[in-house]
Amino acid sequence: MRPELIVAEKEFRDHLASKRFLAIFAILMLLSFYGVYSGMDAYNKRLDQYKNPGLVMDQPFMKEAVESLQKEIQDAEARGDSPESIQALKDQLSLLTNPPMPSVLEVFNSMVIFFTFLGMILGAAMGFDQISKERDEGTLKFLVSSPIYRDAIINGKAIGAIATLAVALAAAFLLAIAIVMFRGVVPGLDDMLRIAAFFVAALLYCTVFFAIAMMMSAITKSTSMSVICTVGLVVLLIVFSILALVVSGFIAQAIVGPAPPIDYGSLLNNSTGSANVSYIVSNSEYMNYTTRLVAMEFQISDAITTVSPVNDFGGLMGMGVGGIGNAILSKTPVQSFSLVATTSARQVSLLDSLASVWVKIFVLIVEMVVAFAVSYVAFMRMDVR
Template sequence: MDLTRLAIISKKEFTDHILSKRLFWIMIIFCIVLVIETASGVDDYNNALESYKSGGASGEFLIFQPSALRVFSDIVSSIGVDGLGIVIGLALGFDLISGERERGSIKTILSQPLYRDELINGKAIGGIMALNAISIAGFIIIFAVMLILGIVPDIDEILGIGLIWLITLLFMIASFTVSLMTSVITNTSSGSLILALVIVFIMLFIIPTGGGELGTYLLVGNPPEDIPDMASSAQYAAYQEAMDEYNGNSMGIRDFFNTFSIRYVYQQITLPITMPSGYAINKDGLDFDSIKELAQDIEEPTFWTLIEDQWVKLIVFIMWPVIFFGTAYVRFMKSDLR
């Protein structure tokens, strides 16, 4: 593989993306959504501050003082849970190879002194550079709106924003590699898009929901039978113990299958950064009374806490784009382009 040719292809792909009407409309929609979600996040941040100062009397009880990163809770929800980041990744990659096939230009391109790995790698790099440009522009707009609305992040908060940006970029790259893979597998752009949507649907809904339900049924079985209303304290204690064990095993199975959903993993990784109080409460399984009693002893999550608690999800998060691109690479190198 010649690095000079690779750089030329990557630059051309990036330029094609930047100058395309598709990316223009993606940028418009992305920025509009981010402005709306940032304004909503600023309002949520101000309400959280009031709730923290009042000890939960005016809203949710918070262990730690909310930071400016709270603004991003609505933003990451829109990008991850609502699927905006997935749509952007799919839109940039679904016709990279299949589009060349439809136009009949793939044979002409490869008839030049050019290797297949240079072409597929160059297209991937160009698409990732375009996603990088989209995400940077979006986060600059977020930062500008925060400043306009009177929120000035400190150095630690700026580093946190940078971490959220990196995780968001990886999330969109995972979606992009799905569509790149389907564009290699299929012969038409429409077929590529449909296949990409099917794969995303399976990953987001079928495997987490269906796998969790089936796994719970096969490995854990049915929940304990209800006890009669006049049960003794010993019967009630035994029932509660059995129910706690069932719920714990069921949650472990569901969490395993949820790991196959890039949307779920993205949300779980960003939660300690945007909402550390909620993360600490969910992690320790605290109720309202326990929260107030133990609030002083609970440490606020840090970057290293994120690595320690979420390292499996981080590995999976990085693994998905590697698997999808690896599949696309192998398939393209062995495909018949005649």
């Protein structure tokens, strides 16, 4: 057996027996169970609404929204707006009057947020003491003096940890699929392919944080310092995402310009004093301005935070909007950065979904490779005397 695999086997067994890993794994399984089970309830409700559209259309709010959109389409055609904008309004009206059949993939969408934060913790927890712990306990000197080259040690540690991550995620995904099938829903071939792609993306995301934590373990002099640096980096990424959203708001405001004037008398509902939804929807100038402003703000924030693994996988602030997970689990092209839903009935292939977020996938791969490369160089040059 190759030396790397010998080290990997030992690391794999050590991780599976680790109380730290078992605790995080238990939380992962519980959250997966809760997310999928609650997602199935939401899926069944949407399925009932799809089968009985009259139950939804009879609601006053829906009637008001449909009438407002119909009037907006008539006004847009009278003004001679572009065919694209008119078609977008018609697509929105079609979504309200003829909603598409819900997909079982929506159930797995609830797992995006869980994996975004718990996957980050799992990967970092497995990597922050990969090297520093061996150095603190004095076993690193024994390892490098054994008939195993240093590159086999560092590579074996990485292989063993990634294999453990794969087992943990596979268990969570199998649990989710079992719950879905137990509730009477059988995913189709395309659904299974997308779920498999989501699994690979989640594993890549966890591996990025493992690689970053392992890098900190290799370049710092103690486990405590490695923990501080790893936690500090995670906090920095979260703060960076928040600041990017704030800064993007100012930039978007400067690009789009000031808001159009609003008739505040019409904006308020005279009977209740609350916001008049009909006025907001029918006021095309204000609605178009708000849509452009929000879309511009989110797009700028998304571009700035491309360097953040959290935003790449989990989308804006890790909330599942516009990230890799959301793109893989969406069969229709969704413009995430919009004030209103603008999905279309046209379905896209898995390759098209991946192509829409290829930059984010590429960034995750680059971050993983760079972190592993720094760990490798630091370990090969480390003085263990």
